[in-house]
Amino acid sequence: MKKIFLLIEFLGNIVLSTLGGLGRFILFLREVLRWTISPPFRIGLIFKQLEFVGNKSSLIIFIAAFFVGAVLGLQLGVIFRLFSAEGLMGAATGKSLALELGPVMCGFIVIGRAGAAMAAEIATMRVNEQIDAIEAMGVNPVSYLVVPRVIASVIMMPILAGIFLFVGVVGCYIVAIFYYRVDTMVFFQQLQWIVWWSDVVKGLVKATFFGFIFATIACYKGFNAKGGAKGVGEATTRAVVVGLLSILVGDFIITLFQI
Amino acid sequence: MSEKGLVSLINLRKTFGKNKVLRGLDLNVPNKKLSFIIGRSGEGKSVTLKHIIGILKPDEGEVWINGVPMHNADERAWEKIRQQIGTLFQDGALFDSLNVFDNISFPIQNHTKMSLSKMKEEVKNLLSIVGLPSIEEKFPPELSIGERKRVGLARALALKPKLLLYDEPTTSMDPLVADLIDNLILNTQQKLEGMTSVVISHDITSVMNIAEYIFFLHEGKVYFEGTPEAFCSSKDELVKQFLTGGRNGPLAVPIV
Ligand SMILES: Nc1ncnc2c1ncn2[C@@H]1O[C@H](COP(=O)(O)OP(=O)(O)OP(=O)(O)O)[C@@H](O)[C@H]1O
Numbered sequence: 001m002k003k004i005f006l007l008i009e010f011l012g013n014i015v016l017s018t019l020g021g022l023g024r025f026i027l028f029l030r031e032v033l034r035w036t037i038s039p040p041f042r043i044g045l046i047f048k049q050l051e052f053v054g055n056k057s058s059l060i061i062f063i064a065a066f067f068v069g070a071v072l073g074l075q076l077g078v079i080f081r082l083f084s085a086e087g088l089m090g091a092a093t094g095k096s097l098a099l100e101l102g103p104v105m106c107g108f109i110v111i112g113r114a115g116a117a118m119a120a121e122i123a124t125m126r127v128n129e130q131i132d133a134i135e136a137m138g139v140n141p142v143s144y145l146v147v148p149r150v151i152a153s154v155i156m157m158p159i160l161a162g163i164f165l166f167v168g169v170v171g172c173y174i175v176a177i178f179y180y181r182v183d184t185m186v187f188f189q190q191l192q193w194i195v196w197w198s199d200v201v202k203g204l205v206k207a208t209f210f211g212f213i214f215a216t217i218a219c220y221k222g223f224n225a226k227g228g229a230k231g232v233g234e235a236t237t238r239a240v241v242v243g244l245l246s247i248l249v250g251d252f253i254i255t256l257f258q259i
Numbered sequence: 260m261s262e263k264g265l266v267s268l269i270n271l272r273k274t275f276g277k278n279k280v281l282r283g284l285d286l287n288v289p290n291k292k293l294s295f296i297i298g299r300s301g302e303g304k305s306v307t308l309k310h311i312i313g314i315l316k317p318d319e320g321e322v323w324i325n326g327v328p329m330h331n332a333d334e335r336a337w338e339k340i341r342q343q344i345g346t347l348f349q350d351g352a353l354f355d356s357l358n359v360f361d362n363i364s365f366p367i368q369n370h371t372k373m374s375l376s377k378m379k380e381e382v383k384n385l386l387s388i389v390g391l392p393s394i395e396e397k398f399p400p401e402l403s404i405g406e407r408k409r410v411g412l413a414r415a416l417a418l419k420p421k422l423l424l425y426d427e428p429t430t431s432m433d434p435l436v437a438d439l440i441d442n443l444i445l446n447t448q449q450k451l452e453g454m455t456s457v458v459i460s461h462d463i464t465s466v467m468n469i470a471e472y473i474f475f476l477h478e479g480k481v482y483f484e485g486t487p488e489a490f491c492s493s494k495d496e497l498v499k500q501f502l503t504g505g506r507n508g509p510l511a512v513p514i515v
């Protein structure tokens with residue numbers, strides 16, 4: 001009997017702390033939104049962050065996209081060949097890249113690069129009292145540190161997802177041409193027929209949401225870091241893990257609305 | 260209102276988890292004077308200072324700044340107040356990603372519309388005030404801890420505040436530089452009309468050299484307050500032990 005009570009207490013504590021954490025995160029989101037729409041608007045800082053997010057991830061995105069597209073082409077080609085429909089492989093690859101793989105893979109890569117760096121940088125500023133110093137000088141740290149990063153991520157993610165889609169299709173095209181001997185005309189005709197512009201837009205909208213999700217989570221985790229260098233490491237790990245899971249859950253929810 | 264100075268903390272209580280740091284602290288900073296807050300490491304000196312600038316909010320008690328109650332004030336009100344307060348943090352708290360110029364001009368850039376050329380002049384001037392050469396292009400990780408603190412001090416002075424808060428300005432500096440900083444604090448205090456300064460310090464020599472008023476924090480309260488003379492002539496065992504930094508006395512662990 002006593003054990004059951006202990007178990008209930010244990011579970012209750014987990015539920016309470018999860019709800020409490022969620023509540024604090026929502027308050028943080030409200031603060032971020034409030035400072036997004038109220039001055040000062042820090043254009044210079046936004047550009048700095050755009051460059052940071054873009055630069056950090058673009059090379060990896062090129063390489064990853066090329067090989068993801070090529071591998072998809074290889075795998076799908078095996079199946080399509082059974083029906084002598086190799087021409088469709090570009091279309092199938094393009095569709096999955098546009099709707100799912102582009103935004104999600106991009107999200108994963110950008111979290112690993114830019115998201116982790118954001119969490120670590122802000123966490124370091126927190127444990128070294130730099131955020132206190134910002135506040136002490138009458139500057140709101142959310143407005144100065146978080147808002148430019150969130151805006152930059154929201155702008156940059158769809159751009160990166162677009163690049164991912166394009167490079168991925170190129171990767172698939174090369175496999176199609178050289179490995180499966182598909183005709184270029186056929187490849188692109190099928191691609192246009194199957195992949196609609198609305199698919200591309202849906203994917204980019206997803207990427208935009210993912211940008212918002214990972215940047216707010218990374219900044220939140222950094223912002224609430226405590227306890228020296230160890231705290232910085234913990235905040236960074238948590239930001240990456242929670243960011244990845246949130247993108248997957250978010251993907252499911254957004255897809256529900258899109259289909 | 261007359262009994263309330265520039266800063267009044269009334270019956271302040273602050274607990275972190277199970278750690279009761281402030282336990283009913285009353286502290287009235289004398290206007291236009293150079294006051295010191297002293298006490299053992301971990302007694303809550305930095306926590307007290309953070310209540311004065313509203314970075315920490317009390318669990319209980321009141322914070323009055325310039326005759327205005329701030330304990331229930333919103334962030335906007337605090338941001339206004341903070342622009343008139345210069346704070347030097349314990350480790351300088353410089354921004355690692357900005358060079359010395361951007362660090363010192365951070366408050367100027369955020370709160371005034373000063374031109375770049377004027378700002379450059381101003382930063383040069385601030386650097387020379389704290390006894391540093393032209394190191395505008397350097398980044399904080401390239402500086403020694405003493406240099407970082409002086410840059411932090413220059414930044415605290417940038418907006419010409421009416422109230423200056425120093426958290427251990429001379430800790431981890433060689434005696435010559437510590438002396439320079441002491442003189443700097445004293446000069447700033449005397450040169451600028453109507454300036455009020457609060458210094459947190461472990462350095463009993465600088466306390467005795469330049470303090471006009473002393474608060475001694477112990478167990479989350481002001482245990483003793485008064486002029487340095489009163490402090491010196493006190494018969495209290497605890498105060499005497501703190502003065503001599505000795506092992507013998509009511510405090511189990513030696514201070515400093
Ligand atoms: N943000 C915080 N969260 C939790 N505990 C804190 C926080 N800030 C301070 N403390 C705790 O409050 C106590 C007092 O800390 P404080 O930094 O004020 O000491 P101090 O008197 O300035 O000491 P020192 O002379 O070493 O700087 C310490 O035990 C510290 O662990």
Ligand SMILES: [Mg+2]
Nearest residue numbers: 304305349426
């Ligand atoms: Mg301290």
